[in-house]
Amino acid sequence: MAKEVTSRAENFSLWYNNLVLKAGLAENSAVRGCMVIKPYGYSLWENMQSALDKMFKDTGHVNAYFPLFIPKSFLAKEAEHVEGFAKECAVVTHYRLRNTADGKSLEVDPEARLEEELIVRPTSETIIWNTYKNWIQSYRDLPLLCNQWANVVRWEMRTRLFLRTAEFLWQEGHTAHATRKEAVEEAVKMLGVYEDFARNWLAIPVITGVKTASERFAGAVDTYCIEAMMQDGKALQAGTSHFLGQNFARAFDVKFASKDGVLDYVWATSWGVSTRLIGALIMAHSDDNGLVLPPKVAPLQVVIIPIFKGEEELQQMRAHCETIKSSLQKSGISVKIDDRDNLRSGFKFAEYELQGVPVRLAIGPRDIKNGTVEVARRDTLTKEIVSQENIEQHVSSLLADIQSNMYNKALKFREEHTYTVDSYDEFKEKIENGGFFLAHWDGTAETEALIKEETKATVRCIPIGGDRETGKCMLTGKPSSQRVVFARNY
RNA sequence: CGGGGUGUGGCGCAGUUGGCUAGCGCGCUACGUUCGGGACGUAGAGGCCGAAGGUUCGAGUCCUUUCACCCCGACCA
Numbered sequence: 001m002a003k004e005v006t007s008r009a010e011n012f013s014l015w016y017n018n019l020v021l022k023a024g025l026a027e028n029s030a031v032r033g034c035m036v037i038k039p040y041g042y043s044l045w046e047n048m049q050s051a052l053d054k055m056f057k058d059t060g061h062v063n064a065y066f067p068l069f070i071p072k073s074f075l076a077k078e079a080e081h082v083e084g085f086a087k088e089c090a091v092v093t094h095y096r097l098r099n100t101a102d103g104k105s106l107e108v109d110p111e112a113r114l115e116e117e118l119i120v121r122p123t124s125e126t127i128i129w130n131t132y133k134n135w136i137q138s139y140r141d142l143p144l145l146c147n148q149w150a151n152v153v154r155w156e157m158r159t160r161l162f163l164r165t166a167e168f169l170w171q172e173g174h175t176a177h178a179t180r181k182e183a184v185e186e187a188v189k190m191l192g193v194y195e196d197f198a199r200n201w202l203a204i205p206v207i208t209g210v211k212t213a214s215e216r217f218a219g220a221v222d223t224y225c226i227e228a229m230m231q232d233g234k235a236l237q238a239g240t241s242h243f244l245g246q247n248f249a250r251a252f253d254v255k256f257a258s259k260d261g262v263l264d265y266v267w268a269t270s271w272g273v274s275t276r277l278i279g280a281l282i283m284a285h286s287d288d289n290g291l292v293l294p295p296k297v298a299p300l301q302v303v304i305i306p307i308f309k310g311e312e313e314l315q316q317m318r319a320h321c322e323t324i325k326s327s328l329q330k331s332g333i334s335v336k337i338d339d340r341d342n343l344r345s346g347f348k349f350a351e352y353e354l355q356g357v358p359v360r361l362a363i364g365p366r367d368i369k370n371g372t373v374e375v376a377r378r379d380t381l382t383k384e385i386v387s388q389e390n391i392e393q394h395v396s397s398l399l400a401d402i403q404s405n406m407y408n409k410a411l412k413f414r415e416e417h418t419y420t421v422d423s424y425d426e427f428k429e430k431i432e433n434g435g436f437f438l439a440h441w442d443g444t445a446e447t448e449a450l451i452k453e454e455t456k457a458t459v460r461c462i463p464i465g466g467d468r469e470t471g472k473c474m475l476t477g478k479p480s481s482q483r484v485v486f487a488r489n490y
Numbered sequence: 491c492g493g494g495g496u497g498u499g500g501c502g503c504a505g506u507u508g509g510c511u512a513g514c515g516c517g518c519u520a521c522g523u524u525c526g527g528g529a530c531g532u533a534g535a536g537g538c539c540g541a542a543g544g545u546u547c548g549a550g551u552c553c554u555u556u557c558a559c560c561c562c563g564a565c566c567a
Binding site: 017087237239240341 | 491524525526527528529558559560561562563564565566567
């Protein structure tokens with residue numbers, strides 16, 4: 001059982017785990033490595049989903065749904081893809097059970113073996129490209145821009161709530177294009193959507209970049225990614241966008257006739273983010289009092305707590321609370337009044353802090369007399385007394401302020417823990433305390449592997465944009481065309 | 491899959507070299523007093539101690555087997 005740890009400093013991993021459980025986001029299930037996402041956690045996911053879904057649609061994408069099961073032969077068609085996923089697949093081999101001889105239990109009916117095993121999708125490229133083959137004949141069918149919201153299964157050795165579970169929820173976009181250029185543009189565009197979402201909705205600054213060959217998605221030509229820094233200085237890959245070249249089109253024989261009547265394989269991308277983003281949110285912002293949620297995705301933005309003695313005062317308070325509630329709701333703010341009379345207000349304060357509710361309003365007899373409200377913000381844990389007049393404007397701007405303050409705080413944290421290093425000795429010493437390291441690397445897998453072995457740090461990405469300062473690899477001294485980001489990661 | 495650890499009411503834990511009706515805190519139920527930062531009192535309910543064998547007059551405690559979960563690695567979104 002998990003030991004009670006409520007301090008980030010004491011043990012970041014245990015703190016994280018306890019927070020997920022105590023805040024009521026999720027819990028371990030009876031199934032190995034799988035998790036139950038509780039209503040509060042799922043509500044958070046739904047908010048992320050709807051924001052992302054709108055962004056996808058605004059960029060011309062549509063949703064579709066493909067089967068959970070993938071015939072084994074499909075997975076086998078793209079060599080690198082199989083190589084990458086074979087070790088972590090759940091496989092369906094039979095389709096029927098029967099009673100055991102003693103009638104007390106169930107067993108797999110050996111008569112009911114499938115001719116071809118079905119793989120529970122670890123990702124859907126293969127089943128989708130097998131389908132796209134039938135959807136694409138001409139350049140007029142392109143581009144094909146589909147997204148799917150789904151669950152996938154990867155039989156991981158070790159699991160952690162939200163960060164790595166055997167089954168997880170995600171979206172996966174799969175697009176087909178007539179040209180290489182257009183597909184690359186799509187992959188980069190969707191990376192931009194993820195960056196935008198992380199920054200403006202999750203209040204998490206991310207570095208956009210390209211993965212090195214060893215970290216690339218199995219079957220991709222290039223993998224683009226967003227990398228976020230957690231409060232222990234470790235990196236978390238928060239989303240990926242892949243330029244798949246013609247690899248899957250070749251594997252599934254998807255050709256189209258161009259305007260000139262020339263047959264060619266189509267160019268592909270795929271991109272995805274998962275419930276791991278919830279883990280990112282927690283590890284980027286939360287503190288020892290509990291979750292700190294950005295207002296734009298928080299399941300509940302404002303909680304109103306009436307402070308009262310007895311039924312009479314409660315009735316009096318309730319009217320004021322309702323008035324404030326409806327005025328906030330008119331501005332599109334989600335509000336709840338917590339008038340439970342069996343709990344003291346102090347207990348409620350602590351509880352909503354644990355759940356990361358961005359703004360708390362408290363109204364008591366004193367406020368009624370003075371026409372005021374006590375307003376507390378979760379991100380800074382500060383309180384102020386404001387007039388009940390124009391409360392909705394105050395709260396609206398406060399929510400916006402919390403949203404941007406959280407981003408700025410996370411950005412500042414990242415900047416304070418990002419180091420430019422040229423000496424490998426310095427790198428080895430500093431990496432022990434976490435952080436991002438901008439260093440030169442000779443571009444070889446050997447050097448990368450050696451650094452990983454010695455320091456547990458990897459190249460998180462080769463950043464896009466920024467200055468392209470040339471230099472010498474910190475380990476080998478060989479030439480380097482730009483600095484890359486090294487870090488330990490989740 | 492390697493190394494380490496833990497399984498005892500809903501949750502968190504104690505339980506000594508085997509010994510008597512298996513305890514504590516939180517939570518839960520009832521009543522009362524409280525109520526502007528995690529209240530208090532009184533009275534209750536709730537556990538065949540992860541599972542299966544074994545040793546013994548006697549097992550939460552010792553032995554064997556097994557299962558589950560957690561942490562650190564390797565692998566990964």
